[in-house]
Amino acid sequence: MHVHSYEKIWLALGLGLILLLIGSVTYGAVGPGVSMVAADQPTVDPTALDEDDRFAEPRVEQVGENEYEAYVVAFQFGFEPDPIVLPANSTVTFMVTSRDVTHGFEVVGTNANTMVIPGEVSTLTVETGGPTEYGVICNEYCGAAHHGMEGSIEVVPQEEFEESAGGSSDGDGSGGDQ
Amino acid sequence: MTATADAPAATADDGTAPDDGTGGSEPGTETFYDRFPEAARIVRATFLGAFLAFAVGTTFGIIQTLHRTGIARPFSSVDYYTFLTAHGVFLVLSFTIFFLVGVFTWALVRSLDRPLVNTRFSWAWYGLMATGMTLTGLTILAGFTSAVDVSADVLFTFYAPLQAHPLFYGGLAVFLVGTWLAGLDWWRTFLAWRREHPDERIPLQAFMVLTTTIMWYVATSALAISVLFFLLPWSLGLIETVNPTLTRTLFWFFGHPVVYFWLMPAYLLWYTVLPSIAGGRLFSDPLARVVFVLFLLLSTPVGIHHQYLDPGIAEGFKFVAMTNTMFLLLPSLLTAFTVVASVEYGARVRGGTGLFGWLRTLPWRDPAFTGMMLAGLMFAAGGFSGMVNAGMNINYLIHNTIWVTGHFHLTVGTAVALTFMAATYWLWPQITNKPIYSRQIGLAQVVLWFAGMALMSNAMHAQGLLGVPRRTAEPTYSGFEYGSAFGGYGELNLQVAIGGTILFASAVLFLSNVVLTMGNSRTDGLAETLAEPISGSEDAPLVLDNIRLWGGIAVLLVLLAYALPIVAIVQRGGLFGPGGEAYPMVLDALAILAEQAPDVLVERMPDVLGGGWAGGWP
Ligand code: HEM
Ligand SMILES: [Cu+2]
Numbered sequence: 001m002h003v004h005s006y007e008k009i010w011l012a013l014g015l016g017l018i019l020l021l022i023g024s025v026t027y028g029a030v031g032p033g034v035s036m037v038a039a040d041q042p043t044v045d046p047t048a049l050d051e052d053d054r055f056a057e058p059r060v061e062q063v064g065e066n067e068y069e070a071y072v073v074a075f076q077f078g079f080e081p082d083p084i085v086l087p088a089n090s091t092v093t094f095m096v097t098s099r100d101v102t103h104g105f106e107v108v109g110t111n112a113n114t115m116v117i118p119g120e121v122s123t124l125t126v127e128t129g130g131p132t133e134y135g136v137i138c139n140e141y142c143g144a145a146h147h148g149m150e151g152s153i154e155v156v157p158q159e160e161f162e163e164s165a166g167g168s169s170d171g172d173g174s175g176g177d178q
Numbered sequence: 179m180t181a182t183a184d185a186p187a188a189t190a191d192d193g194t195a196p197d198d199g200t201g202g203s204e205p206g207t208e209t210f211y212d213r214f215p216e217a218a219r220i221v222r223a224t225f226l227g228a229f230l231a232f233a234v235g236t237t238f239g240i241i242q243t244l245h246r247t248g249i250a251r252p253f254s255s256v257d258y259y260t261f262l263t264a265h266g267v268f269l270v271l272s273f274t275i276f277f278l279v280g281v282f283t284w285a286l287v288r289s290l291d292r293p294l295v296n297t298r299f300s301w302a303w304y305g306l307m308a309t310g311m312t313l314t315g316l317t318i319l320a321g322f323t324s325a326v327d328v329s330a331d332v333l334f335t336f337y338a339p340l341q342a343h344p345l346f347y348g349g350l351a352v353f354l355v356g357t358w359l360a361g362l363d364w365w366r367t368f369l370a371w372r373r374e375h376p377d378e379r380i381p382l383q384a385f386m387v388l389t390t391t392i393m394w395y396v397a398t399s400a401l402a403i404s405v406l407f408f409l410l411p412w413s414l415g416l417i418e419t420v421n422p423t424l425t426r427t428l429f430w431f432f433g434h435p436v437v438y439f440w441l442m443p444a445y446l447l448w449y450t451v452l453p454s455i456a457g458g459r460l461f462s463d464p465l466a467r468v469v470f471v472l473f474l475l476l477s478t479p480v481g482i483h484h485q486y487l488d489p490g491i492a493e494g495f496k497f498v499a500m501t502n503t504m505f506l507l508l509p510s511l512l513t514a515f516t517v518v519a520s521v522e523y524g525a526r527v528r529g530g531t532g533l534f535g536w537l538r539t540l541p542w543r544d545p546a547f548t549g550m551m552l553a554g555l556m557f558a559a560g561g562f563s564g565m566v567n568a569g570m571n572i573n574y575l576i577h578n579t580i581w582v583t584g585h586f587h588l589t590v591g592t593a594v595a596l597t598f599m600a601a602t603y604w605l606w607p608q609i610t611n612k613p614i615y616s617r618q619i620g621l622a623q624v625v626l627w628f629a630g631m632a633l634m635s636n637a638m639h640a641q642g643l644l645g646v647p648r649r650t651a652e653p654t655y656s657g658f659e660y661g662s663a664f665g666g667y668g669e670l671n672l673q674v675a676i677g678g679t680i681l682f683a684s685a686v687l688f689l690s691n692v693v694l695t696m697g698n699s700r701t702d703g704l705a706e707t708l709a710e711p712i713s714g715s716e717d718a719p720l721v722l723d724n725i726r727l728w729g730g731i732a733v734l735l736v737l738l739a740y741a742l743p744i745v746a747i748v749q750r751g752g753l754f755g756p757g758g759e760a761y762p763m764v765l766d767a768l769a770i771l772a773e774q775a776p777d778v779l780v781e782r783m784p785d786v787l788g789g790g791w792a793g794g795w796p
Contacts, residue, residue: 003462003465004461004462004713006515006519007461007462007465007512007515007516007519010511010512010515011508011512014507014508014511014512015508017507017511018504018505018507018508021504021507021565021568021569022500022501022504024569025500025569037486037487037488037489038489038491038492038493038496039489039490039491039492039746039750041489042750043490043750043751043756044756045756045757045758046756046757046758047757047758047759048757076761100339100758100759100761101337101339101340101761102337102339102340102422102426104578104647106578106579106645106647108645108658108660109644109645109660109661110645111574111575112574113487113574113575113577113578114487114489115485115487115488115489115578116489117422117423117426117488117489117490118339118422118758119421119422119423119490119751119755119756119757119758120423120488120489120490120751121489122487122489123489133658134658135655135657135658137645137647137655138647139577139578139579139647139648139649139650140337140578140649141259141262141333141340141649141650142340143331143340143761143763144256144259144331144763145255145256146259146649146650146651147255147258147650147651147652147653148652150655150656150657151657152657152658
C-alpha cells in the first residue's frame with residue numbers, strides 16, 4: 001500500500017497529538033490530583049435513605065482537623081440541606097445521593113460537578129477558600145419542574161460556622177446572613 | 179464505458195477515462211433513477227421521512243431557543259421538555275437515520291451496480307422504521323395534551339427511573355429492528371454480488387456501507403438489551419425496578435457509536451462525492467478503507483466517556499474509555515487530510531495555483547460543494563471542543579452545561595446535517611430525474627446554516643463555561659447570577675437567539691426548495707459520475723476487505739472495554755438495581771409538584787403552576 005509522504009507526516013503529527021492529550025489528562029490525574037467521581041461508596045436503597053445515618057438527616061459534619069463531610073440529598077425538585085453552610089479554608093467532601101430520579105449537582109462557576117444517580121453516592125472533594133456564596137443547580141433533566149431545582153452553598157468564616165454548627169446545619173441558613 | 183462530455187469531473191483530468199473507481203459502472207448518461215428505479219424510490223422515501231422529521235424538529239428547535247433565552251415563551255415551561263424530547267428524537271434518531279439509510283442504499287446499489295435482492299424486503303424495513311418512529315413520535319407529542327394518558331417526556335436519553343409510556347420504548351424497538359433489516363438487505367445484496375463477482379475488490383462505497391452496518395449491529399445490541407429486557411417490561415409493570423446505572427451504561431454503549439453512525443454517511447459523501455464535485459479525485463482508496471475499519475474497531479469501546487462524572491463506575495474504566503477516545507481522533511484527522519488533499523487536487527486540475535490561491539478555482543457557487551466544505555470546516559471546530567470534552571478532568575467544568583449542546587450542534591447538527599442538506603442538492607436529481615428548483619436558494623441556505631450555527635454554537639460554548647446548564651426551560655435562577663465573561667449571560671442569550679433564528683430560516687429555505695423541486699417535471703441529462711481515486715483499490719492490502727475479521731476484533735475490543743464495567747455495575751447494584759420507584763412521566767406533573775415541592779420552591783415556579791405564560795423570575 002502506497003502512503004504518500006505528506007500523509008505519513010500528518011499521521012505522525014496526529015499520533016503525537018493523541019499521545020499529548022492522553023499525557024495531559026494522565027498528568028492532571030496524578031499531578032494536581034484531579035480525581036474522578038468513582039465507585040468508592042457502596043450502593044444505598046434510594047427509598048430507604050431515612051435509615052442511612054448520613055442521609056436520614058442531610059448535614060455538614062466535621063471529620064478531621066479542617067476536614068468536613070457534607071451529606072446532601074437531591075430530590076424532585078431541590079437539595080437538602082439548603083443552603084449548605086461550609087467553613088472557609090477547609091477541605092470538604094460532598095456525598096450526594098438522590099431519593100428519586102437521576103439529578104446533577106453543579107456548583108455554578110466551579111468545576112465541582114457530578115451526576116447524582118439513585119442508589120449511588122457521588123463523592124467530590126473541594127477546598128472551600130474564603131467566605132462567599134455559590135449557586136447549586138441540578139444540571140440533569142429530572143422532571144417537569146427541573147428548571148426550578150436549585151440550592152446554594154454559603155462558605156462562612158470558621159468561627160461563624162462553629163457557632164451555628166452547635167445544632168444541626170440542616171436547613172434555615174443560620175450560618176449565613178446575620 | 180467511455181468518457182462522455184457531460185462528465186465534467188473527469189474530462190478535465192489527466193485524460194484517463196472517467197470511470198468511477200468507487201465501483202459502479204453507471205455510464206455518464208444514466209442517473210440512478212434511470213438505472214435502478216426501484217431502489218431510487220426507496221431512497222426517495224427515506225429522504226422524505228427524514229425531511230418530515232427535520233421540519234418538525236427544527237420548528238421545535240426555534241421554540242426552545244426563544245424559550246430558553248426568555249425572548250418568547252408562548253408555551254409553559256413544562257411543555258418545554260416535550261419539545262426537547264421531540265427535538266432530540268426527531269433530529270438525531272429520525273432525521274439522521276432515515277437519511278442515512280437512503281444514502282447507504284444508494285451508495286451500495288450504485289457501487290455494486292446491482293439492484294437490491296428483493297425490493298419487497300426493502301419496503302418491509304422501511305415500513306418497520308416508519309411505523310416504529312411514528313409510534314414513538316406520537317407518544318412524545320401526546321405529552322402536549324392531558325386528554326390522553328400517554329406521554330414520554332424523558333428526553334432522547336430516557337434515563338431510568340424517569341419512565342415513558344410503553345409505546346415509546348415499543349416504537350423504538352420496532353424502529354431498531356427496521357434498521358437491522360436494512361443492514362441485512364445491504365449484506366444480502368452484497369453477497370449476491372460476491373457470487374457474481376468472486377474475484378473483485380469490494381467497491382469502496384459498498385465497503386463503507388458494510389463496515390458501518392457491522393458497527394451498527396455491535397452498537398445497537400446494548401440498546402436492544404436495555405429496551406427489551408429492562409425498560410419495556412418495566413414500563414409495562416412486569417418488573418418492579420431497574421438499575422439506573424446499568425440502563426444508563428447500556429444507553430451510552432450505544433450512544434457513542436450512534437454518533438459515528440450519523441457521521442459515516444457524511445464521510446462517505448466527503449470521500450466519494452465531494453472530490454468529484456470539486457473536479458478532483460479521491461486521494462487514496464486504501465486509506466479511506468483504513469479509516470472505516472478504524473471506526474468499526476474504535477467507536478464502541480469508548481461510551482463510558484459520557485459517564486466520566488457518574489458515581490458507581492471505577493476510575494480505571496473511565497481511563498480506558500478516555501484513552502480509546504483519544505485514539506478515535508486518528509481516523510478523523512486522516513479524513514481531514516484526505517478530503518482537503520482531494521479537493522486541492524481538483525482545484526489544481528482546474529488550473530488553481532499557489533499556496534492558497536487554488537481555493538479560488540473551486541466551485542463555490544455549487545450548493546452541494548459549498549455546503550459540504552462548510553460542514554467539514556464546522557466539524558474541525560467541533561473536533562476541538564470535542565477534545566475538551568474527552569479530557570476527563572476538564573470535563574468537570576463543562577459536563578451537562580450548554581457547552582455540550584454547542585458541541586454537538588457543530589458535529590451532528592452541522593457536520594452531519596449540513597452535509598445531508600448539501601448532498602440533497604446533488605443526490606435528489608439523481609434519484610428522481612428532477613432538477614433542483616433553485617441552486618441559488620440552495621447556496622444561500624447552506625451559507626445561512628453555517629452563519630447561524632457559528633453564532634448559536636459559539637455562544638452556547640461560552641455560556642457553558644459560565645456554568646449555564648443544558649436541558650432546562652429556564653436557565654436563570656433566583657439564588658445567584660452567572661459570571662460576566664464573554665459579554666455576559668444576557669448578551670450571549672441574544673446571540674443564541676439570533677443564531678437559532680437564522681438556522682430556522684435556513685431550514686425553511688431548504689424544505690421549501692425540496693418541495694418546489696418535487697413539483698418540477700422529470701428531465702434528461704442530470705446524470706453525474708464519480709471519479710476514480712488517484713490511488714485505487716489495487717493498492718489496498720487484501721486483508722482490509724476481510725470485514726468478518728474486523729467485525730470479530732471489534733466485538734473483542736467491546737468485550738474488553740465493557741465486560742468488566744458491566745459485571746461490576748451488576749455486582750454493585752444488582753441486575754434490577756438497589757431499589758427505588760419508577761417515575762412515570764405520564765403522571766400529572768402538577769400533582770407531583772403539589773405533593774412534593776416545599777413551599778419555597780413552589781413560589782419559585784410561578785409559570786409551572788400557572789401552566790401558561792412564563793412569569794419573569796425575580
Ligand atoms: C433550527 C435549527 C436548530 C435549533 C434552533 C436548535 C436549537 C436547540 C437548542 C436551543 C437546544 C438546547 C435545549 C436545552 O438543552 O435546553 C437543542 C438541543 C438539541 N439539539 Fe438542536 N437545534 C437545531 C437543529 C438541530 C439539529 C439539525 C440537530 C441534529 C441533527 C439537533 C440536535 C439536538 C440535540 C440532540 C439536542 C439535545 C436534546 C437533549 O438534550 O435531550 N438540533 N437544540
Ligand atoms: Cu434535578
